[in-house]
Amino acid sequence: MALIVQKYGGSSVAGAERIRSVAKRIAQAKDRGDKVVVVVSAMGDTTDELIKLAYQITSRPDDRELDMLLSTGELVSCTLLAMALRDMGYEAISLSGAQAGIRTDAAYSRARILKVVPKRVFRELDEGKIVIVAGFQGITDEMDVTTLGRGGSDTTAVALAASLKAEGCQVYTDVEGVYTADPRLVPEAQRLSEIGYEEMLELATYGARVMHPRAVELGELHNIPILVASSFNDNPGTLIHGGVSMEVRNKVRSVTYDLDVAKITVVGVPDRPGVAAALFEPLAKANIDVDTIVQNASINNATDLTFTVARSQMARALEVVKPIADSIGARECISDAKLGKVSIIGTGMQNTPGYAARMFSALGEKGINIQLISTSEIRITCIIDEGKVKDAVRALHQAFELEKAK
Amino acid sequence: MALIVQKYGGSSVAGAERIRSVAKRIAQAKDRGDKVVVVVSAMGDTTDELIKLAYQITSRPDDRELDMLLSTGELVSCTLLAMALRDMGYEAISLSGAQAGIRTDAAYSRARILKVVPKRVFRELDEGKIVIVAGFQGITDEMDVTTLGRGGSDTTAVALAASLKAEGCQVYTDVEGVYTADPRLVPEAQRLSEIGYEEMLELATYGARVMHPRAVELGELHNIPILVASSFNDNPGTLIHGGVSMEVRNKVRSVTYDLDVAKITVVGVPDRPGVAAALFEPLAKANIDVDTIVQNASINNATDLTFTVARSQMARALEVVKPIADSIGARECISDAKLGKVSIIGTGMQNTPGYAARMFSALGEKGINIQLISTSEIRITCIIDEGKVKDAVRALHQAFELEKAK
Numbered sequence: 001m002a003l004i005v006q007k008y009g010g011s012s013v014a015g016a017e018r019i020r021s022v023a024k025r026i027a028q029a030k031d032r033g034d035k036v037v038v039v040v041s042a043m044g045d046t047t048d049e050l051i052k053l054a055y056q057i058t059s060r061p062d063d064r065e066l067d068m069l070l071s072t073g074e075l076v077s078c079t080l081l082a083m084a085l086r087d088m089g090y091e092a093i094s095l096s097g098a099q100a101g102i103r104t105d106a107a108y109s110r111a112r113i114l115k116v117v118p119k120r121v122f123r124e125l126d127e128g129k130i131v132i133v134a135g136f137q138g139i140t141d142e143m144d145v146t147t148l149g150r151g152g153s154d155t156t157a158v159a160l161a162a163s164l165k166a167e168g169c170q171v172y173t174d175v176e177g178v179y180t181a182d183p184r185l186v187p188e189a190q191r192l193s194e195i196g197y198e199e200m201l202e203l204a205t206y207g208a209r210v211m212h213p214r215a216v217e218l219g220e221l222h223n224i225p226i227l228v229a230s231s232f233n234d235n236p237g238t239l240i241h242g243g244v245s246m247e248v249r250n251k252v253r254s255v256t257y258d259l260d261v262a263k264i265t266v267v268g269v270p271d272r273p274g275v276a277a278a279l280f281e282p283l284a285k286a287n288i289d290v291d292t293i294v295q296n297a298s299i300n301n302a303t304d305l306t307f308t309v310a311r312s313q314m315a316r317a318l319e320v321v322k323p324i325a326d327s328i329g330a331r332e333c334i335s336d337a338k339l340g341k342v343s344i345i346g347t348g349m350q351n352t353p354g355y356a357a358r359m360f361s362a363l364g365e366k367g368i369n370i371q372l373i374s375t376s377e378i379r380i381t382c383i384i385d386e387g388k389v390k391d392a393v394r395a396l397h398q399a400f401e402l403e404k405a406k
Numbered sequence: 407m408a409l410i411v412q413k414y415g416g417s418s419v420a421g422a423e424r425i426r427s428v429a430k431r432i433a434q435a436k437d438r439g440d441k442v443v444v445v446v447s448a449m450g451d452t453t454d455e456l457i458k459l460a461y462q463i464t465s466r467p468d469d470r471e472l473d474m475l476l477s478t479g480e481l482v483s484c485t486l487l488a489m490a491l492r493d494m495g496y497e498a499i500s501l502s503g504a505q506a507g508i509r510t511d512a513a514y515s516r517a518r519i520l521k522v523v524p525k526r527v528f529r530e531l532d533e534g535k536i537v538i539v540a541g542f543q544g545i546t547d548e549m550d551v552t553t554l555g556r557g558g559s560d561t562t563a564v565a566l567a568a569s570l571k572a573e574g575c576q577v578y579t580d581v582e583g584v585y586t587a588d589p590r591l592v593p594e595a596q597r598l599s600e601i602g603y604e605e606m607l608e609l610a611t612y613g614a615r616v617m618h619p620r621a622v623e624l625g626e627l628h629n630i631p632i633l634v635a636s637s638f639n640d641n642p643g644t645l646i647h648g649g650v651s652m653e654v655r656n657k658v659r660s661v662t663y664d665l666d667v668a669k670i671t672v673v674g675v676p677d678r679p680g681v682a683a684a685l686f687e688p689l690a691k692a693n694i695d696v697d698t699i700v701q702n703a704s705i706n707n708a709t710d711l712t713f714t715v716a717r718s719q720m721a722r723a724l725e726v727v728k729p730i731a732d733s734i735g736a737r738e739c740i741s742d743a744k745l746g747k748v749s750i751i752g753t754g755m756q757n758t759p760g761y762a763a764r765m766f767s768a769l770g771e772k773g774i775n776i777q778l779i780s781t782s783e784i785r786i787t788c789i790i791d792e793g794k795v796k797d798a799v800r801a802l803h804q805a806f807e808l809e810k811a812k
Contacts, residue, residue: 016459016462016463019463020463050482053422053482053486054485054486054489056422057422057425057426057486057489057490057493058489058490058492058493059493060493061489062488062489062492064499065485065486065488065489065492065499065500066485066489068481068485068500068502069481069482069485069486071481072478072481072482075474075475075477075478075481076456076459076475076478079460079471079472079474079475080459080460080463080471080475082468082471083460083463083464083467083468083471083472084463084464086464086468086471087463087464087465087466093470093471094471094474096474096551098504098549099549099550120549143504143505143526144505145502
């Protein structure tokens, strides 16, 4: 008898009919003899609607209050799911984040799980119940309700799987798994049957929306195999785990893209120590997430410093950077919000030359100009014109023969 | 500096604009220098909508799950109200029933408050905050969320006022206080400036919808003065308290009515001991709330036994009663669902003859036939045809000169 943790996303429980259909899937797992813990997100657009409600009251909702407000979304879906299972004759019980022992710090709206105290979960499992846990939420030592921020419910599921020593975590969502590229862009894109944690981490960070990097990281840390599959059919999905075979590792695994890219270049920065810190420390303090940073070679003791941010943060980033640029004697600040990025990812690129060259030439052949390049050990990212991103994804999928992947 | 507890009902917080307007009223109390604790119901129809959602999933929602589901309604309204106050520059914090220390038994959907542990409430008040508590909910020793059933938020408010040793409890609602009769029926009805607990208890039980009897009872027990007033204007309202002056007690205070009355008569019941118990114990076990019971004088060793129930319970009551009536040898069961009741209430009736006679003759003059009569020390109730109820209320209001009341 295995213990498994399943997670269902918001679109999987949007409405009574879908909740009943999810209940049937959970019942199947129970019928196979497994102990089942289920983590569930808020139904459909609930979270957005609650946020809208808050903004009808105030333009700056307090973080603590907003977290308690948003936490109700998952309470609603988890109680309804428990009711649906009970209606089918299964013993089921819903638990709030607090009841499930999800203990977090007090960083409202982006709380971190400090520990899971799964006493109640174990007790209910021992009584033969299916346990339905409200995702995305936890509780502080002061009994204040927190939410975990983006990727929260996935993180709840993986954290629970780790603390319950579950056999695995199954994340059911509205896609069928991890693909060699977005199938809406590349019809010949292939579903990957398995992928390693590291590759998945890069994929998640660089545009694949299947899972939040945070949950993948936690899975890697505790070595929890995570199955990503559709909640709407029984196709096999993709298994994210640590034991991916050597042969599979030896390739580019997937092409990802992201259209939410803006670029700021500080032109003519005096080339002396401390200048970069002077720019990026204030950005960090202003909570602006700087992505790629590139500094060009110095000419005449002056250099150009370019970095990218999410589009929604460009205006604020410019506000922070312009006065600093003036004070350090830079020539000017220029910005461009109409950019995108395209990445190839795969552990096979590690210590193997040729991938970058093949990527650049594939883009060049399509007349796509590369504005910035950034790399990790297992990823190469090019920042290009937003209008060229889709062509680039298709060209790279073809260049690396990903239609043959599996 | 006084400590006061205010309570706002669902219609008072239905929508962003009303929430902001309630926030202004709370701010006024804070500006007067008081420590303020606010109990709030769910917005408008939220609770009904959540119940509807549950019934889309199952025709028999589990009580525990339903309670957790319904508790989200008050979490939403209390966080929004806290946000509105913060937006106006006031320090405010929302607390769930659990956080506010409302400890109940585990009788889901109709839990009783066992005790209030107001440590957190006191701490927040000491920090100068306005504390907004989610009404209608509590928590068991097992950390399971319960709801208090009908009159729940009023009960939360009075219980908090008692445990905080507040100066008083102010219940703001969509009516302007307690009247000598329903002003929609009787235009000359007068608002009472004060009323005693006992009278209010009878009023609440016999049709006045202003406050639930349960909250009034708790107020009497702990001697908490309860002000009932409108949340939409600054009119003075009605003070429910124990120290009502002798002179005021010496009168009929109010005429109430209730249209939700059905009558069942078991005809020809053998007149022997144990027969009444044989009928009413099974009704109690079936959770059917029997109101008035009348047994006529015995003729030829057989008697007629009549009782009333809410209309929605008549069919079930008949199902329970019919086989028993057969088994004890009664002649037949007859029922009538189209009844209403009208009551006059006032401590002035105590030990004072003449009120009953005046009531019956006032009804008789209007050609209204009385079907059943029941009395308490401070109340006389007549059960009459549903179609005659409004006429009866007007006739009684006039007969007892309540247009002169205050």
